Amino acid sequence: MMADGAITQREYWNGEVGARWARNQRRIDAVFAPLTTALLDAARLRVDGSVLDIGCGAGDCAIAAARRLGAGAHVVAADLSAPLLAVARARAGIEASAGAPIAFVEADAQSHDFGAAVFEHAISRFGIMFFDDSAAAFANIRKALVPGGSLTFLCWRRIEDNPWITVPRDLVLPLVPEPEPGPPDAPGPFRFAEAETIRAVLAEAGFRDITVEAVDRPLSLARSGDGAGPTAAEAAADFATELGPVSRLLRDQPASIRVEALRRVSDDFTTRAVSGAVALNAGCWLVSATR
């Protein structure tokens, strides 16, 4: 289960990347908000239906799902990243006062025993693309669902369908060594970029009624504040270079390259800012299936 050369996904999400996601939780959740709404609307959560959130990260979806449920239901939110779970637990204590109780568990969704036929719903916002053995992971998730229970998740389409990533990436690429393309079935954000791959893995795990729908949303990467802080373009450039494939390009680069990358992206975003906001399109698959 390797990520970025020699480290495992557990090490990856418990190391510098996990800390980065934890640090940026508020910005990530604000940027992904339109996608979160699309996911939870599609999940059609029953008010008394318990929910398993897979790869819950800093807990945004679990908290939003809990608010849609009654107190008789419950949410289990699983992740293998201790720093992200720490953020999730802290904010749930403050934000999740209404709805169903949430239990955050440090668990590998591929193998953890969530119990059999416990949940009416399993959901995930970008938490299911990092499995070493996707068939085993989805079979394990399926086992935790009651018969007729639903799985609903979001994953990224091809990188070309995601200008919020390709625009900054194309500005940064000339500054850094050409990255080695990884094998298409390796864990990573674009693991399920092809709809047929998703259908095949879910069918293999025993799911039925599989639907894979393209969802496009403009993501507002940043909005200018009261004029005292960074401009929207500067804040959006910072966000775009802090996370995901662009941050990976810059990770081992000297400060001079990082500064130049930020300047290039910020200059470009300045030309894109409309009414104090920088928005670029995101392309996802919204996937539903039934146990």
Ligand SMILES: C[S@@+](CC[C@H](N)C(=O)[O-])C[C@H]1O[C@@H](n2cnc3c(N)ncnc32)[C@H](O)[C@@H]1O
């Ligand atoms: C791209 S982040 C998404 C986090 C969160 N769902 C969100 O939208 O903010 C992917 C998450 O999946 C988690 N993850 C990766 N592999 C996992 C596994 N095998 N079991 C559970 N969680 C996993 C990571 O730790 C990380 O929190």
